[in-house]
Amino acid sequence: MNNHDKTKRVGRPTPESATHYMPRRPRILVIGAGIIGTSIASRLAARGADVTVVEAAFPGAGTTGTSVAWVNASSKDDSSREYFDLAVRATAEHHALADAFGETRCFYPTGNIEISRESAESDRLRSKVARLQDRGYPADLVPARELGHLEPGLKVPATAVAAYYADEGWVDGPAMARALLERARSSGAKVLLQTAAKQLVLKNDAVTGVVLERREVIRADTVVIATGRWTQDFLARLGVDVPLAHLESKDSKAIGLLVTVVPTAGRPRTVLHSREVNWAPRPSGYAVLASAGTDRVVARDRSPETVRATAGALLERAADLSARFAGASFEHTHIGLRALPIDGRPVCGWINSIGGLYVVVTHSGITLAPLLSRLVAEEIVDGVEAS
DSSP states (O other): OTTOTTSOOTTOOOHHHHTOOOOSSOEEEEEOOSHHHHHHHHHHHHTTOEEEEEOSSOTTOSGGGSSOOEEOSGGGTTSOHHHHHHHHHHHHHHHHHHHHHTTSOOEEOOOEEEEEOSHHHHHHHHHHHHHHHHTTOOOEEEOGGGHHHHSTTBOOOTTOEEEEETTOEEEOHHHHHHHHHHHHHHTTOEEEOSOOEEEEEEETTEEEEEEETTSOEEEOSEEEEOOGGGHHHHHGGGTOOOOBOOSSSTTOSSEEEEEEEOOTTOOOSSEEEESSOEEEEOGGGOEEEEOHHHHHHHHHOOOHHHHHHHHHHHHHHHHHHBGGGTTOOEEEEEEEEOOOBTTSSOEEEEOTTSBTEEEEEOSSHHHHHHHHHHHHHIIIIIOOOOO
């Protein structure tokens, strides 16, 4: 159960969740319309639950809209095998969901290129690809001279080492949240946007509903908290602790800078990761840039001057790596606030001290949402422990 003594992990059952009573057509209220909340609402509504979604702003307004939105398992290869396998299953779920969406495109399986231009990093990348191949994950080393077939315009020395992960890609997060919400509506869900949930209504230590900002009460048998970075803000008044990485720390990994640009030679074909800069395509010819290094700079100083200078430096790195970005300028900068549990693993399950209260908060929400939502729906509606 780790240090989250009042929640349980997916796949780690507690007796309380097994005995939680659900009526024939449960009334379930989902708070939050990001990728996690809308995925859960869509699954629950399709299972016949009486679902209401409450969102303080609009679909994808939080972290979902300020993320590189990279769907992958390759970055989890140094995590526990359990977490890696979860990400592999989740990536496959994205492909299945894309088929179900049909013409409504949200997931773009473009593949992902990882480049190392330094010898020590190159050795690490070769070892990583070998480990992934041993696990049966689609991963291949690609000679630098052949990268142009995957991503035209790259300027990579012949000595560089590159890997290609064919099953990976990117998601238009806000579009996917909207599409999932429409699927939930088509299955009978009620959706309340620009409506803040203020507090839970409790009776005998169990949820009976939620008070909205206009003091209206929505009755519910189960409330699902899917508010991401803001989960603790909602639960603290109940004495429930879901430890997330602090935003105030100068070394916080919960803060990320996202820079939106219009490439001069068309948007990239693939997602790309390197030590200097990462990028992902976006609709309408845009691309987004990010890097762990610039995240650390902005975590220490979020002033407008630092953000502009850091964004400019990130664009210079992108132009050094690809001709697509030569002469481009950045359009927007966003500071994303990541939902990052202290130990990095998803928090997903019933709150044992309060009946009918379920919490989902995780890093890599874009990747994990389609799979977690299916497991959550099975657990809530059927009482089946997720695994």
